[in-house]
Amino acid sequence: MTLEISPAARDALESWLTAARALKGNSENTITAYRADVLEFIVFLTSHHAEPQGLAPLARVTTPDMRAFLAHLRGQGVGSRTMARKLSAVKSFYRWLAELEGFEPTAVMMARAPKFQKKLPRPLAEDAAKAMIDTVEMQAADSWIGARDAAVVTLLYGCGLRISEALGLRGRDLPLGESLRIVGKGGKERIVPVLPIARRALDTYLRLCPYDPEPDAPVFRGKRGGALNPRLIQKVTEAARLQLGLPATATPHAMRHSFATHLLAAGGDLRAIQELLGHASLSTTQAYTSVDEVHLMKVYAATHPKAG
Template identity: 70%
Template structure:
């Protein structure tokens, strides 16, 4: 990556620290922002032929923004990814303008490329249940089989992200009726735990040969260390091949399935938003589109005049 001026690097570091400290932005998001903005500053250094100190950032014009976006697309960046990068750059430059008095109209007026939001791809209810059953068959070691089934049951039964499931501690066992889950941005939410999930975790704990400590991870690898999400992804990949399911049948698809099936059963959209830990209702509303799409598919297949 092209080096940028010390002043610009320092400004980027201060902006990221602000996002981390005051807004509770997740660390993965912080790193994504760092890469997006540093890449933008590096391009401007090459494009304008000088290190982009704070003074040089004042001279970024509409043509420069177009050149950056064209370069990104030429490198194969999708419209969705470019829109994300542009959002990060605008946020950084807006913050910089407030503190340094820099004129950033050209940056803020840049339009993101249009793209179609991808709908979540949940599994059918019978496929979700079959996935849990088949994940358990991927290991001949009973406690590993029980562990993998317990994790996937939590993903589907409680709508957890895989990072949230693997973030549970030994002190969380036995699972209570309601878990306090710390999700993205450090936000905490209550999540009811169904009986099947409590039973699956209890069976794993009963069979686990390692000592679970209150402050240590609940789910362990074969050597007693924290369980890697790749192992759950791998077990699900084997199971989906056996079941003839698409590549979209991933751990996150179990969370999608949780939300979609709740909605189809009459669940309140606001309540589902809270259960998933979505900051915006618009994110949760994507599941209504999934439900509508399935309804139309059934209609077209079943209606006598379709």
């Protein structure tokens, strides 16, 4: 059954999304998730109250309404992490709507999603990260494709790039110098240093690649010349980690985690690492301190003469 959403509620949702896109620089993926999450909430209220929810009913949402919504999500098998994300989107929408319409969104703001255990990053050991790069290069039959895959993974580990950021490089970004300007999530810009090993890996790929690096074209190409699909990097990394006997957590994103953890272990400053990774919040970067502490305790337990 398709439930009718009031035109006023739909217009308000689209106006909020437009503001979120313009003022906060949210990506299209984020906007799509926001739309789906808030629309799901409005649809629930429509069903819950058996009538379309215009702006006035939306302003009268109660604590029991919020409890019923969270119970509905649990009944749908929605996990705690996803539930927290959906509730966060609804709260953001209500903050905006309350300011626009002049009401107090207390019931929505006081709602609490169940707590979830935040998963810590799972970095590779330094020798495993280096072996991953070497092994990735050997997976392809064509030498230029092997060089391409190695260059991508080297940028993830050597510069701490997200896979989307590495694959987002264009011909106009070449040649790489000692630093690179990256536009990451939410349009946030950062400058990352480019190690000589990363430049060499990219130069090798460019020398072998049969496609010219035109200014507006992607640096990393697929076999037929189109933009490289990130799934191909995930597949080649999976093949390499199976060959090396590494755990399933040895993914392309784990190379970025490894970059951060190894910098921290070498005495890197947490604020500097936050900037290099492009994290909006220091709390996101602080997860790496927990990873490093776990590593240190394992080393301590294995090597300290009093630990046995």
